[in-house]
Amino acid sequence: AQTVTQSQPEMSVQEAETVTLSCTYDTSENNYYLFWYKQPPSRQMILVIRQEAYKQQNATENRFSVNFQKAAKSFSLKISDSQLGDTAMYFCAFMKPPGGSGGSNYKLTFGKGTLLTVNP
Amino acid sequence: DVKVTQSSRYLVKRTGEKVFLECVQDMDHENMFWYRQDPGLGLRLIYFSYDVKMKEKGDIPEGYSVSREKKERFSLILESASTNQTSMYLCASTQIGRGYEQYFGPGTRLTVT
Numbered sequence: 001a002q003t004v005t006q007s008q009p010e011m012s013v014q015e016a017e018t019v020t021l022s023c024t025y026d027t028s029e030n031n032y033y034l035f036w037y038k039q040p041p042s043r044q045m046i047l048v049i050r051q052e053a054y055k056q057q058n059a060t061e062n063r064f065s066v067n068f069q070k071a072a073k074s075f076s077l078k079i080s081d082s083q084l085g086d087t088a089m090y091f092c093a094f095m096k097p098p099g100g101s102g103g104s105n106y107k108l109t110f111g112k113g114t115l116l117t118v119n120p
Numbered sequence: 121d122v123k124v125t126q127s128s129r130y131l132v133k134r135t136g137e138k139v140f141l142e143c144v145q146d147m148d149h150e151n152m153f154w155y156r157q158d159p160g161l162g163l164r165l166i167y168f169s170y171d172v173k174m175k176e177k178g179d180i181p182e183g184y185s186v187s188r189e190k191k192e193r194f195s196l197i198l199e200s201a202s203t204n205q206t207s208m209y210l211c212a213s214t215q216i217g218r219g220y221e222q223y224f225g226p227g228t229r230l231t232v233t
Contacts, residue, residue, distance in 0.1 A: 009160070033220055044124075045210065045224040091162060095220055106151050106170070106214055107178070108222060112162035 002027045002094050006111035013082045014119050020067075021077040021114050023092030029053075033095040034068070034075045035108070040088040048090070051075065082118045089113045123147070124225040126211055132231045139198040141228050143211030149223075150216050152194035154178075154186065157208040157227070166209075169194055201232045 003026045013019035025034070036048040051059045051068050058066050063080045079086055092111040127142035145152065151170050155163040155178075165178030167186040175186050183205060187195045194213075198205055208229050212222040 006162075035221075044226050045212075047221045050219065050221065106216070106220060107153075107165060107168060108163075110155075110163040112160060 002029075002096070002109045004092055004094050004109050004111040006090075006092055006114050008114045009112070010115045010117070012117040012119055013079075015082055015084060017082055018078060018080045019082055019116065021079075021090055021092075021116065023075045023077070023111055025073050025075065025092075025094050027073070027094065027096075029096055031097045033097070034066075035093040035095070036064070036066070036075075036077045037091045037093060037110075038086075038088045039091065039113075040085070045091070049077065079116075084118050084120060087116060087118045089115050124211060124213055124223050126209075126225040126228050128228050129226060130229050130231075132233065133198075133201050134233055135202060137198075137201050137232075139201050139230065139232075141196040141198075141209055141211075141230070143194045143196070143213075143225055144192055145194075145213040145223070146192065147213070147215065147223075148191065149213035150191075151214045152188065153212045153214075153222065154184075154194065154196045155210045155212065156180070157210055163210065166196065201230075203232050206230060206232045 005024045032053045034051045038048045039045040049061045065078045067076045091113045093108040124145045153168040154166045157163050164180050169175045169188040185197045210227045211225040214222045
């Protein structure tokens with residue numbers, strides 16, 4: 001079974017600065033997908049960024065980027081130029097590659113989350 | 121835009137009551153999921169469904185059942201609510217082959233007294 005570990009329960013950063021959230025995972029799969037989801041206070045969970053394990057290039061979405069280290073099974077999220085609206089719970093998630101019968105391969109395994117507070 | 125809605129944002133029920141949590145998505149997604157979210161534990165998968173009338177147990181199915189009679193609707197049922205089922209319940213859906221992003225509903229905060 002896969003496990004996802006987020007070792008930082010809480011973090012804080014000053015507005016406009018850069019912060020990195022850590023995530024490690026354990027799997028015997030060679031191909032898989034990794035995600036960072038954001039859950040703002042009292043609002044819906046949304047996808048921030050995704051990485052396919054067979055792609056060596058790190059994914060980037062505007063101010064959000066990842067540092068994907070496949071051998072180390074590490075998937076950290078970097079937020080540049082932090083904004084007050086980035087305050088949220090961030091979840092790292094793992095998904096096995098699709099294939100086979102049914103929907104089993106679309107399940108996400110989540111870490112326990114990191115609560116990020118951006119201070120003015 | 122994909123929309124996932126849940127029938128209630130807040131719900132208070134008594135121990136032993138039968139509880140229904142409803143989830144509806146409007147994008148014809150094949151897969152739907154129910155999670156519970158607890159502080160310090162993250163999201164844990166209760167059940168998921170990959171087609172109408174098809175379901176599979178997740179990691180914590182005990183005390184729950186599900187129903188999917190129509191593609192757009194996925195219901196979570198607590199047969200006899202207990203206080204340890206007090207939690208935030210999140211529904212999500214995803215379409216096969218489209219980047220595998222899961223779209224989440226706003227959540228239902230259930231309190232069992």
